[in-house]
Amino acid sequence: MLQLLYNATANPGEPAPDPDPDPDPIPDPGPGVPRNIRFNGSFDSGKALTAGNVDHWHIDSMTSTPIESLNIVGISKADPGRIEFDAPPTHLRAYRLEGVGGMVELEGRMIRTKNISGNFADLYEDHAIPGFDYPGTTAGQFAVDTSGFTAFTSGGVGGRYRGTNWLADNKEYASTANSDWRIVTSCLSTSGETITPLRGTHFCRASVSYTKDYFIEWSQPRNKPRGALRPPTTGGAGVQGQMQYDVETWLSVSWYIPLDWQDETADDGTSSVNMLIAVSEDGGASGAGFIKTFIATPNGKSDIGGFSRNASSWIIEESHSDTSVNSPDYVYTDAGRVTDDAGMWTTFIYRMRANPYSVQTNASQTSGGMDQIFEGNKGILQVWKSQGPEAADRSRNMVLIVDKVNQPMGAVPRAGYRIKMFPRMYRYGWHRYPTTQTHDELLIPIDEYRWGETIADGTGYTDVDPFQRAQP
Numbered sequence: 195m196l197q198l199l200y201n202a203t204a205n206p207g208e209p210a211p212d213p214d215p216d217p218d219p220i221p222d223p224g225p226g227v228p229r230n231i232r233f234n235g236s237f238d239s240g241k242a243l244t245a246g247n248v249d250h251w252h253i254d255s256m257t258s259t260p261i262e263s264l265n266i267v268g269i270s271k272a273d274p275g276r277i278e279f280d281a282p283p284t285h286l287r288a289y290r291l292e293g294v295g296g297m298v299e300l301e302g303r304m305i306r307t308k309n310i311s312g313n314f315a316d317l318y319e320d321h322a323i324p325g326f327d328y329p330g331t332t333a334g335q336f337a338v339d340t341s342g343f344t345a346f347t348s349g350g351v352g353g354r355y356r357g358t359n360w361l362a363d364n365k366e367y368a369s370t371a372n373s374d375w376r377i378v379t380s381c382l383s384t385s386g387e388t389i390t391p392l393r394g395t396h397f398c399r400a401s402v403s404y405t406k407d408y409f410i411e412w413s414q415p416r417n418k419p420r421g422a423l424r425p426p427t428t429g430g431a432g433v434q435g436q437m438q439y440d441v442e443t444w445l446s447v448s449w450y451i452p453l454d455w456q457d458e459t460a461d462d463g464t465s466s467v468n469m470l471i472a473v474s475e476d477g478g479a480s481g482a483g484f485i486k487t488f489i490a491t492p493n494g495k496s497d498i499g500g501f502s503r504n505a506s507s508w509i510i511e512e513s514h515s516d517t518s519v520n521s522p523d524y525v526y527t528d529a530g531r532v533t534d535d536a537g538m539w540t541t542f543i544y545r546m547r548a549n550p551y552s553v554q555t556n557a558s559q560t561s562g563g564m565d566q567i568f569e570g571n572k573g574i575l576q577v578w579k580s581q582g583p584e585a586a587d588r589s590r591n592m593v594l595i596v597d598k599v600n601q602p603m604g605a606v607p608r609a610g611y612r613i614k615m616f617p618r619m620y621r622y623g624w625h626r627y628p629t630t631q632t633h634d635e636l637l638i639p640i641d642e643y644r645w646g647e648t649i650a651d652g653t654g655y656t657d658v659d660p661f662q663r664a665q666p
Contacts, residue, residue, distance in 0.1 A: 238394040255375035255421040260353030274316040275340030283307040288407030289352035296347030304405040383452035384633045392539040397641035422618035439607040442648035446658035448541040450639040457506045460628035462491040469620040475611045484604045486511045506532040515605040516550040519562040522605040547574035548604035564609040573603025
């Protein structure tokens with residue numbers, strides 16, 4: 195076993211990695227699962243993960259079908275417009291109007307109900323419009339003026355959706371689950387493209403919606419469409435999906451970009467960001483973390499990374515600071531246009547070690563830092579990405595796009611924390627800013643999520659590569 199660990203992890207020209215200062219128990223991954231990874235997120239069991247202690251993993255998502263559906267009886271042309279349902283609505287709840295007869299201007303819109311009397315209510319804008327009613331939101335301040343709309347004829351429903359939080363071993367993860375994120379054998383894109391797994395039998399369908407009410411379920415101060423395959427933040431951290439500081443870790447995840455992908459060109463920079471994976475602390479400020487991968491349009495007001503491209507792009511963000519636990523500087527890598535990967539699975543493989551120091555340092559010398567000595571120039575970040583066409587088995591060439599070994603990486607380790615790793619979708623500001631995306635649903639499925647530690651698990655490049663290939 196010791197020989198296997200060494201062979202799987204030592205790269206030519208590099209020193210052997212330092213011993214794990216706090217090795218975690220290695221769970222038995224079960225039959226048919228590679229032995230040198232801690233998590234095998236092939237999803238082929240029909241659940242979130244197939245190895246290790248995964249009972250505390252859960253999916254954050256919105257329901258895919260309404261939990262409440264009210265039939266529309268009538269809508270007046272007025273300011274504000276007044277709607278009649280076949281049952282009483284709830285004050286300031288968000289309803290998505292679908293199948294609206296005649297008054298096409300309201301089709302697919304999310305509205306708020308206010309000034310309710312029996313089955314009647316005034317129509318108000320949702321929280322995407324400036325103003326406040328709910329503390330910290332913009333719900334219910336601006337009336338929907340329907341006086342100039344096409345006259346209502348008949349038909350339609352107002353559907354109310356809600357958030358879900360399901361355990362990985364819950365049967366509701368099956369393809370029949372009422373969740374935008376669910377484990378499936380196939381799914382359809384907005385335009386009807388059939389999406390199938392990269393490997394095996396299952397993958398995780400993952401999406402966020404423009405018209406669903408994420409505030410009501412998660413109390414966000416603004417509309418922030420989001421979903422995640424999320425590890426627990428306490429208990430069994432090393433086993434459950436969190437890496438330790440200064441411990442070499444391998445991670446891989448594959449995303450599918452549908453053929454009908456729409457670039458975001460109305461807005462750009464941070465307000466066009468859709469975060470896909472966060473390798474960051476399990477608590478603390480949003481600015482804390484190690485690396486993130488997201489899709490964004492870099493050109494424009496925030497000029498992310500200094501890139502000039504008015505099209506959706508893969509972006510890798512690194513954190514760097516040896517003096518702060520939560521206010522690092524950022525370095526960005528342009529990993530190419532998203533449309534270059536449309537109709538294919540795109541795999542990212544990460545080799546990571548979070549250590550921000552160039553000389554031996556006790557992190558406690560920084561406010562909030564942990565009381566641990568870190569050797570200098572031990573940080574690592576290497577990232578490989580799929581590029582080019584697919585082979586017959588759906589594999590693609592893996593290209594090294596970030597190559598930083600034995601140098602400072604990350605921010606000051608915070609006392610009491612490890613680093614969580616989880617796939618997610620977080621479409622910041624989608625409602626708050628202009629958009630050119632016309633699809634209600636932003637769909638980016640996930641497959642082959644794998645990770646393991648170099649020393650404790652014997653993990654190397656081949657173990658996390660979906661096709662078990664040698665490191666290129």
